[in-house]
Amino acid sequence: MRAIWSGEVSFGLVSVPVKLYSATASHDVSLHQVHDADGGRIRYQRRCEVCDKVIDYKNIDRAYEDGESSVIITKEELKDLPADESKEIAVEQFVPSDQIDAMVLEKSYYLEPASKSAKSYVLLRRTLEEAERVAIVTFTLRSKTRLGVLRVREDVIVLQGLRWADELREPEFDIPNSRVSKKEQEMAASLVESYSEDFEPERFSDEYQEQLQTLIEEKLENGEEIDTEATFGETDDDADQGNVVDLMEALKKSVDQRRKKSKKSGSSKDTQRKSA
Numbered sequence: 184m185r186a187i188w189s190g191e192v193s194f195g196l197v198s199v200p201v202k203l204y205s206a207t208a209s210h211d212v213s214l215h216q217v218h219d220a221d222g223g224r225i226r227y228q229r230r231c232e233v234c235d236k237v238i239d240y241k242n243i244d245r246a247y248e249d250g251e252s253s254v255i256i257t258k259e260e261l262k263d264l265p266a267d268e269s270k271e272i273a274v275e276q277f278v279p280s281d282q283i284d285a286m287v288l289e290k291s292y293y294l295e296p297a298s299k300s301a302k303s304y305v306l307l308r309r310t311l312e313e314a315e316r317v318a319i320v321t322f323t324l325r326s327k328t329r330l331g332v333l334r335v336r337e338d339v340i341v342l343q344g345l346r347w348a349d350e351l352r353e354p355e356f357d358i359p360n361s362r363v364s365k366k367e368q369e370m371a372a373s374l375v376e377s378y379s380e381d382f383e384p385e386r387f388s389d390e391y392q393e394q395l396q397t398l399i400e401e402k403l404e405n406g407e408e409i410d411t412e413a414t415f416g417e418t419d420d421d422a423d424q425g426n427v428v429d430l431m432e433a434l435k436k437s438v439d440q441r442r443k444k445s446k447k448s449g450s451s452k453d454t455q456r457k458s459a
Contacts, residue, residue: 184204184205186204187205189201189297190269191271192271192273192340193271194274194318197306200298201296202295203293203324204294205290206341207291212392212395212399244256244257264326269323270323272342274319274320275319276319277314277316277317278316278317278319279317280334283332283345288332288346291343291344293341294339304340308340311335311340317332320332320333329344330345330347367431367434374437374438374441377438377441377445397414398414
């Protein structure tokens with residue numbers, strides 16, 4: 184892992200020197216665009232509308248338009264903004280974690296102690312744990328002032344970005360009133376119960392990326408023309424299931440299917456235990 188930022192967490196008069204690391208990474212297969220006729224790589228150029236020349240990135244500034252006029256903002260002016268120089272993650276509040284709406288959560292980062300002594304880091308970590316609260320912070324990353332939350336994951340302090348209040352949109356539609364019977368509610372509760380388990384993220388996989396990787400490997404091994412049906416088998420669209428109109432019937436079928444699947448899974452686990 185390579186640190187993408189270094190600075191300090193300011194906690195009252197206490198300073199905690201830290202390094203920042205991305206806590207997540209994309210597993211998506213990297214693809215680029217090509218011309219379908221000859222396979223030539225498609226490249227994008229930064230071309231000026233006035234002089235029609237291709238412009239180097241170092242010669243590009245930014246501009247803002249309000250519909251009537253525009254102003255140019257230079258790289259030097261952006262660098263001179265006071266917030267751009269900040270190397271501080273400032274603790275603003277300690278709040279109950281249930282007050283953080285999941286919709287405002289963004290990218291996560293690990294914080295590593297950056298000094299030879301981790302005493303202040305451990306102090307902040309223990310403070311968060313014992314307070315049973317999370318810390319709301321402000322910080323600057325990649326020339327943008329950001330809002331975030333500090334929490335503890337195992338022994339590491341994690342910084343997670345938060346959206347600003349005015350970035351969260353309200354739904355602009357109404358939900359029609361619908362009558363749900365007691366029997367339907369009971370059946371739905373039964374369905375929830377049949378699905379109730381501890382969360383095991385390792386059980387889930389990105390089927391699209393796995394199939395894409397299989398497709399790439401097949402093409403590398405057998406050439407461009409391959410039989411996708413032979414590679415992946417026939418697809419089941421479950422069209423009839425999607426057309427179920429009766430809600431009660433759909434709930435009954437769902438509960439029955441889940442129970443059968445659970446019994447089958449339980450029998451398989453028992454067999455594995457006996458063979459072990």
